[in-house]
Amino acid sequence: MTDASLNTPAHSGKQLSQADAHTKKRNAAEKRFRAYGLSAILIGLFFLVVLFTSIIRSGLPAFTRTVVDVEFTLTQEQFDAAEKELFKTKAYSNLFIAELQGKLGEKGVEVEFDEKAIERLLGKVGSTIREHYKENPDTLGAPVRFELAASSRVDGYFKGRVTRDTLQDSRFLQLSDLDLVDALEEAGVIKQAFNWTFITGTDSGVDNPGGAGIGASVVGSFFMMLVVLALSLPIGVAASIYLEEFAPQNKFTDLIEVNISNLAAVPSIVFGILGLAVFIQFMHLPQSAPLVGGLVLTLMTLPTIIISTRASLKSVPPSIREAALGVGASKMQTVFHHVLPLAMPGILTGTIIGLAQALGETAPLLLIGMVGFVARGYPEGFAQGFTEANSAMPAQIYTWAARADVSFYEKAWGGIIILLAFLLTMNIIAIILRRRFERRW
Amino acid sequence: MYDAPRSTENTVSTEDIKFECTDCQVYYGDNHAIKDVSVKIEDKTVTAFIGPSGCGKSTFLRCLNRMNDTIDVARIEGSFLLDGQDIYDRKVDPVQLRAKVGMVFQKPNPFPKSIYDNIAYGPRIHGLARSKADLDEIVEKSLRRGAIWDEVKDRLHAPGTGLSGGQQQRLCIARAIATEPEVLLMDEPCSALDPIATAQVEELIDELRAQYSVVIVTHSMQQAARVSQKTAFFHLGNLVEYDETSKIFTNPEDPRTESYITGRIG
Numbered sequence: 001m002t003d004a005s006l007n008t009p010a011h012s013g014k015q016l017s018q019a020d021a022h023t024k025k026r027n028a029a030e031k032r033f034r035a036y037g038l039s040a041i042l043i044g045l046f047f048l049v050v051l052f053t054s055i056i057r058s059g060l061p062a063f064t065r066t067v068v069d070v071e072f073t074l075t076q077e078q079f080d081a082a083e084k085e086l087f088k089t090k091a092y093s094n095l096f097i098a099e100l101q102g103k104l105g106e107k108g109v110e111v112e113f114d115e116k117a118i119e120r121l122l123g124k125v126g127s128t129i130r131e132h133y134k135e136n137p138d139t140l141g142a143p144v145r146f147e148l149a150a151s152s153r154v155d156g157y158f159k160g161r162v163t164r165d166t167l168q169d170s171r172f173l174q175l176s177d178l179d180l181v182d183a184l185e186e187a188g189v190i191k192q193a194f195n196w197t198f199i200t201g202t203d204s205g206v207d208n209p210g211g212a213g214i215g216a217s218v219v220g221s222f223f224m225m226l227v228v229l230a231l232s233l234p235i236g237v238a239a240s241i242y243l244e245e246f247a248p249q250n251k252f253t254d255l256i257e258v259n260i261s262n263l264a265a266v267p268s269i270v271f272g273i274l275g276l277a278v279f280i281q282f283m284h285l286p287q288s289a290p291l292v293g294g295l296v297l298t299l300m301t302l303p304t305i306i307i308s309t310r311a312s313l314k315s316v317p318p319s320i321r322e323a324a325l326g327v328g329a330s331k332m333q334t335v336f337h338h339v340l341p342l343a344m345p346g347i348l349t350g351t352i353i354g355l356a357q358a359l360g361e362t363a364p365l366l367l368i369g370m371v372g373f374v375a376r377g378y379p380e381g382f383a384q385g386f387t388e389a390n391s392a393m394p395a396q397i398y399t400w401a402a403r404a405d406v407s408f409y410e411k412a413w414g415g416i417i418i419l420l421a422f423l424l425t426m427n428i429i430a431i432i433l434r435r436r437f438e439r440r441w
Numbered sequence: 442m443y444d445a446p447r448s449t450e451n452t453v454s455t456e457d458i459k460f461e462c463t464d465c466q467v468y469y470g471d472n473h474a475i476k477d478v479s480v481k482i483e484d485k486t487v488t489a490f491i492g493p494s495g496c497g498k499s500t501f502l503r504c505l506n507r508m509n510d511t512i513d514v515a516r517i518e519g520s521f522l523l524d525g526q527d528i529y530d531r532k533v534d535p536v537q538l539r540a541k542v543g544m545v546f547q548k549p550n551p552f553p554k555s556i557y558d559n560i561a562y563g564p565r566i567h568g569l570a571r572s573k574a575d576l577d578e579i580v581e582k583s584l585r586r587g588a589i590w591d592e593v594k595d596r597l598h599a600p601g602t603g604l605s606g607g608q609q610q611r612l613c614i615a616r617a618i619a620t621e622p623e624v625l626l627m628d629e630p631c632s633a634l635d636p637i638a639t640a641q642v643e644e645l646i647d648e649l650r651a652q653y654s655v656v657i658v659t660h661s662m663q664q665a666a667r668v669s670q671k672t673a674f675f676h677l678g679n680l681v682e683y684d685e686t687s688k689i690f691t692n693p694e695d696p697r698t699e700s701y702i703t704g705r706i707g
Contacts, residue, residue: 324552
């Protein structure tokens with residue numbers, strides 16, 4: 001090593017078992033790089049766990065609600081007597097209170113309360129009971145189970161949002177009412193139940209967080225996704241096939257290519273205002289309709305689908321094209337019989353990414369009027385689903401998050417859970433489809 | 442025009458000219474890839490194109506079934522007559538031409554489909570089979586002529602890409618002859634094969650000579666000497682010499698040909 005002449009190989013005389021300085025340096029660099037990579041993944045996983053725990057912790061309460069569950073029997077005589085009173089609903093609530101007191105007495109729980117307290121807890125109980133018996137007179141005399149939703153503040157007391165320390169007496173809830181709630185809980189009358197209204201219901205007013213549901217918005221999102229899929233997949237794939245396989249290479253197609261890439265980077269709100277101007281103000285399509293929302297999101301999704309479709313068409317080996325042309329297939333037969341089937345998994349991946357983006361998009365929907373409070377009912381039929389005013393999940397969540405009442409906060413988180421579940425379902429369907437096409441030979 | 446055949450084995454009838462190409466020029470953009478090539482390719486003959494890499498022999502081969510059409514920058518001049526008809530005529534549909542002039546590529550490129558579908562694809566798109574039984578017959582006949590029937594007859598519905606390299610190449614040859622072409626172009630068909638598979642393919646080429654005009658591009662001079670009756674030597678885009686294979690390899694006229702076959706250039 002000391003006598004290094006041109007004729008001596010550079011590595012002669014070195015021990016294989018002893019790493020020299022250069023090798024050590026290289027090995028250290030590799031180790032460092034691995035550590036960077038591992039820590040990057042760990043940090044990512046940490047944030048993912050934080051995200052999911054916070055979503056689940058804050059969102060799960062939206063799926064339960066506090067109800068007063070009482071079995072109540074009203075005889076024909078009581079019904080007739082109540083109907084003769086001047087304040088009919090008051091008569092019914094008095095009957096209900098008497099029943100409740102009886103229940104509490106049976107269980108040996110002593111508590112003082114009046115009609116006002118019941119109204120603060122459960123709202124207008126009398127009218128609910130009266131309506132039930134007016135509609136179903138045949139249930140008179142037999143026991144009927146009433147599941148009455150408690151007010152959002154009582155619900156908050158159960159979920160820890162309202163405590164005795166922070167509660168200030170108001171016309172909504174008083175400290176003494178909490179004693180009644182505790183007593184009812186002890187008697188097993190008040191309890192937590194699964195909140196089907198949240199999943200199947202529609203948006204409620206700002207003062208009724210308990211009745212708010214995301215069902216209508218889910219339907220709105222579903223119809224929008226139908227429009228996006230039906231338009232963007234065929235248009236996007238056809239455009240990419242033309243550009244990739246048929247179009248001549250010249251300045252004009254270069255310009256189109258650059259602009260497609262640019263379109264993919266345009267902020268979504270720009271598409272929203274474009275949709276407002278073109279689809280609603282110029283073409284007079286209905287406002288707040290999933291059809292218009294779908295059209296706007298299609299414009300937004302197309303560049304994503306075109307870019308990924310072109311990439312997967314490009315990745316099909318040219319030898320397959322040559323083979324097909326060599327046996328006398330036309331250009332179109334080559335593309336549709338051989339290239340497209342091989343590119344299908346990639347196309348589906350691009351489509352699902354585009355659809356997922358479209359599903360979570362809020363800003364353009366707000367501009368075309370698909371705000372949360374529009375989702376007040378279900379469409380009457382399939383066709384109306386496209387044209388009747390509705391909202392979409394992200395817009396609904398945004399509306400809830402912006403409302404003053406803190407009980408809407410958990411609804412927003414719960415909505416996020418539903419949105420993610422919807423997205424997951426979509427992805428699973430796409431993965432199953434891709435597996436089908438991915439039967440590689 | 443040509444010398445009389447020297448051996449009975451290499452007997453060629455000079456009357457049947459399949460391809461007559463005169464003053465052909467090919468440009469890739471500014472690059473003049475083929476210069477003034479004129480050649481007459483005979484029927485029922487194996488013609489070999491030899492020459493160093495980049496000399497234009499593959500380019501010229503691809504002109505014969507218009508595979509260069511797919512390259513935007515390629516420009517082709519001169520006349521290419523197949524049975525007296527100009528294949529670059531406006532009225533000629535390249536798809537019909539390619540059904541008549543089949544091609545086998547350097548790398549085996551079976552479709553990612555079953556062995557059966559690989560063979561049946563050409564006849565299907567050209568409407569050569571009227572029924573399923575017809576198609577079955579074409580597939581069997583092609584695979585037999587491709588000398589691969591015995592190896593695959595029990596797994597016709599297995600993927601074509603699962604075969605070995607040599608089998609894949611014979612499958613591709615079988616695929617090319619399934620459409621009943623008149624000319625078979627082969628672009629270095631054995632370059633990816635081992636000697637045993639090469640021998641099988643060469644044997645196959647020799648058998649195909651009975652019905653087809655075969656044009657083969659090859660880097661192996663031994664292969665050219667073994668399978669062909671006529672040989673064309675390309676150098677830097679020029680056709681240097683075109684003659685009986687035996688003459689090219691024993692008594693070349695041009696010094697460049699001699700240097701190439703003796704290994705001094707290329």
